[in-house]
Amino acid sequence: MSAIYVHIPFCKQKCKYCDFNSYAGLAAFHQPYVNALLTEIASQADCYGAFGTVGSIYIGGGTPTLLEPSYIASIITSLKGRFAITPDAEISIEANPETVTYEKLAVLRESGVNRLSIGFQSLDDDLLTLLGRKHSAQQAVDAFNAARRAGFDNINIDLIFGVPGQMLANWALNFEQAAALEPEHLSCYGLTVEPGTALECEITTGALAMPDEDMQADMFAYTMESLEESGYGHYEISNYAKPGKECRHNLVYWDNRDYIGFGAGAHSRIGNKRFANTAKPTDYIETAGTDLFKPEEIELSIDDEMSEMLFLGFRKMEGVNLEAFASRFGCSVQDIYGAQIEGLLDDGLIESKNGLLRLTPRGIFIGNEVFSRFV
Template structure:
């Protein structure tokens, strides 16, 4: 079975006010050290994996901001990956890009190196809200980034959006959706803002400098996104993700279908050979282990069958098609309806899930209450 491969680039020009991901200010010295360690990690996996395990159906370079690296660095990363892993002929190769860190030359270079999908972190098309989020770009730069990507030859573009931002109105959100659809991206991801503890934005809300988006308004924004994007021809295939038919994100489907993947780079997570594990978070610890030729990781968990079944449920229910009863039985040798009989009975009685043919899935009522459903399977 072909794996998914994730590469974490831990640098940003500036950390956004809502972000609690592992990222560090970009410097050329730090980037050179990171690149040397990452290349070493890729090479070590070359001697660790057998040939079947090297087959790769999706490659996702995320962060951080991968496009704050020089194009030469990204080209070197892609070249090293190709020398070790066997990318399938139709392998989806995605790079995350932020407006303000990409130009026409860089985009042409990415496309020439074989990157066939670009994920652009637009987040909003309202300048005031971009400032609230602490983004380094404005709305005009976001639009320019999409147009330049098209001119560079990208025919598979994702646009990331955020709703539920303090100060955001339903009308402003609708305008962002309308302008996004006008760009004609193949994929749109719309996420509700999470006020993560300790972030500058969360602290601003906590001390009363700004008000959090009311829960009812955020729910209205979610429903507005569903209506607008479906009306514009997008398939709502995952709680927060919408795609033109056949343009669903292959890499994210690896996660939602609970399939094996490897994560390389500091703080990257993997699920492979029946284990879930993570790399060192601190760059220096990550680099020092690799200098010693070690692939040992910071955290490791051996997955029991019960854990794998649980994860298959709460990840798979993120997909609107739901969890396949037949696939569950084939994978685990047990009927989903028997393993989770009481949970399904309770959720169905509450109108949150239903069995439709071969799939257990969320109902329309269950969609905005998905986290409540997932807790039943944790």
């Protein structure tokens, strides 16, 4: 089953750690942008006529909940009118706490959104300020409770650990407070310092210092142990879910299946081809539906596809299915990556079990080292 992604590039304020395709201060472009989205969906739908059944729609950003709920409803209606969306499709939207109210959430739920991903990031007001977030810890909790009242029974909470100045005790307290809300899903990411961000500048100049690697590893270990004890399954390096509540949309990416992206900077993958829309919202608005709308196209080689299946598959705790690889490519993983596999087995970073290659407990902590062997 395939997926659709819709990108909303607007934010109230750019977070210090963010390098996503998002922009603050463009409220005047909300309606023109949605009009452009509807135009793209309508004009491109025929190109994807053989796309197949869609099991998930993900509306991300940016901050999609900056838009009026009626805009979100129109996007969902347009997609349902042009694609084979399953009746039980997972329809997710990302939300920042300061941009939602019970009333807005109730309208979103009524429009068909059935999964909410709330960007808590932290429940420490000082760390939220450091990260450049616009909300308080209390606003995050209030947003979660409002979502429950609005009928959402599938909620993810995003949290970040390894923030400058953060100690294990602080992370544990933040984490426990979020987990006590009993969300169906938790995404817990180690902070990555991306080039060109405000955070990178502050770290480079010495204004801030990242926790050392051992401290970050302790935070990661605490997270895994605590969530397992609380009944959450650790199904991907940074993601944990109650049984049956794994994010269907992200599994499409990690399983290397097809998806279509709509919006500024959105990416698609159809068969052995990737497509990327123009990133600037103003350019996107001007060209959607015209002959000037020409997503960048990249044709993947067999080597590219094999590589992606490996490093995406290793992100999942179940690992890479050796039979599925052989069925897709007509050769075994060992035929192509024998030396890499043997090296990782010898280093104790992966293991082979029941027809699967997967990260070991040690490998989980340095997953990037494993992934890099296949890029």
